[in-house]
Amino acid sequence: MKIILKNLKKINHQNRKPMNDTTLERFQYDNKIVKYFGAATIIWGIIGMLVGLLAATQLFLPDANLGNPYTTFGRIRPLHTNAVIFAFVGNAIFAGVYYSMPRLLKAQMWNKTLSWFHFYGWQLIILSAVLTLPLGLTSSKEYAELEWPIDIAIAIVWVAFGVNMIGTILTRRERHMYVAIWFYLASFITVAVLHIVNSLALPVSLFKSYSAYAGVQDALVQWWYGHNAVAFFLTTPFLGLMYYFLPKAANRPVYSYKLSIIHFWSLIFLYMWAGPHHLLYTSLPEWAQVLGTVFSVMLLAPSWGGMVNGLLTLRGAWDKVTTDPVLKFMVVSITAYGMATFEGPMLSFKNVSAIAHYTDWIIAHVHIGGLGWNGFLTFGMLYWMWPRLFKTTIYSTKLANTHFWLGVLGIIFYALPMYVAALTQFLMLREFDEMGKLAYGNFLQTVVELVPMYMLRAFGGLMYVSGVILMAYNMVKTAQQGSFVETEEDSAPALATNYNPKGEFWHRAWERKPIFFAILATIAILIGGVVEIVPTILVKSNIPTISSVKPYTALELEGRDIYIQNGCVGCHSQMIRPFRFETERYGEYSKAGEFVYDRPFLWGSKRTGPDLHRIGGKYPDSWHYFHMDNPRSMSPGSLMPPYPWLATNELNFSDLPAKIRTMQKLGVPYPEGYDKQAAADLQAQASGIATNLKDAGVEVMPNTEIVALIAYLQRLGTDIKISSSN
């Protein structure tokens, strides 16, 4: 705080210079931090994509889980998403921001110590994710899986980045902020808001917490976050980078600066509203679903405005696109942005969502965005920036072109099979025979059809990551042949104070008032957020609307945490939509009142296996035991990995009293003092299940993880049956 105050005084001091003082001030751009972030981008990119490749392989070869819980799909899938989003794309954003922002503002980064704190802090956070996610320490909320101590670290490092950014803006020598800076600023503010709101949880222990929200509320907050993490982590910072690096690479200004102003405001205004389109046909209130759809469709306009602006920037430079790998990457990147942002609004229509939700369509959609837009813009930016940091030319243009074609083919081989898989599966799932029965009654029948598609997808991923490895080699060679320019000198006159020319009004004046601008942007994003969140928070959903829905027993609660630890939600939803082909298959559709004790909610977003919301009581305990031990013994052809260790791992319920107390604080109606009694209840229920299993010829200790998991699975979706039988 002291440092900040001291620096602010310094800024004030500098600003007090007389107006006619035109002496040039000399300053330096720090290239070292850019180089470090750039290198981190490449290294984490390769690691994150290889983890993705391993996960993709497990989807047609379950034995590729390497026979242990740590590298099994449910745990490495969040590792893959976190690594590519926050490590690969995150570091790319920072490399681009630390390069472009000082140059656009004619000022060095405000505080070098903060820059390095940001760099090392961010890498440590990623390392902690690499350690904790395979260990099963997860909140299970998509793209926000990290547990609370890491969440706090993220908030601190993110704020350090923001303070450094705002400090730089305040010490700038260029009066008006270029559009890229607006995008950076809005991204910083919004990600901070999203991260804090979504991560609110009550800790049980150092690495276990329960979400502050339950059921429907939790789902709404999560997808408000999830959608806007895509918007303000994967989109707006990259639009900022596009508006800087594309004109640089094409050596001509952006096609329409006016369009970029409208692009910016309508994008940040509209994006925040669209979150509920992830929850169409769920138990979410209807008005929120409609709102999500309407605003998603409206988003098409600013998104395509941005895309057109990017592509038209290349007017008259298309000849360069055929020879320059930097521009090739950028053109495909912007095209992929256009494709993904066209597809997004289409997917938010309820009838399209019905097909895409829970199928591989969404996987294709996010990879068009991730591999195409984020990946290719990152590669274009690195190929442009790296030789300049080392004062040389690219080591091999031929290798860069090879990377480009491997990447393009990789995306095609990834996405096309996923679209085919999605449509195939949807059509099979909804087919009824002449007798009015489901044509493919067993979910597994549809999954085995998709195996060849999963193989092709993994091949696409392999091509893509091979290209990135080529780039890494090319970058190392480029660095070796050049000499690193650690700092670049520049000079500019200081900004005069008392600047208030006539004729500057409205937006033109805001562009030179960064704090006011930041506040406006904050209001813009908060309106969308508040409109969506407040009514749902007001809903008294912690009071059960279905009287027969009761809190989980102690053993079921522990079982639920095992379910969370192993990432079962990565393949199994717990949300039956009100379609005939779903209710015929799974049972009564899911009601909002059934989830009031679910912290976090486990609705899921992708079904590689069947929905589990009504699995309770469907099979005997022994079926679950054998199925966990070796899924293919009960379901031939299943892609589920075996979990034999669950039968031998002892259930650790030492933190059960703390869990009960935390749940009580959150409003779950366990009786007073239940924390002391819970362990006895747990053991009683566990020995009941162990006896059941023994009768079926299975010898298993009652204090094992599998017993808790079976207890939870057998409870799922059964409360409502009690009410209907009554």
Add this chain to the structure above:
Amino acid sequence: MYKEVLRSIENVAVFPIVSLIIFVLFFIGITIWTMRVPKDVIDHMSSLPMDSNDLTDKKP
């Protein structure tokens, strides 16, 4: 279910409508302003990335 949710919040419809109006007004304002802004201002702003004195414009 939906009725229960809606009943628990007073005037729920006002939330989206008010903010929709704010957005539309702001959007119209920005569009009008953008159309009227002088060309030299726009030219200056869009040339900002090109002005910087990095190694870009010198042949490496």
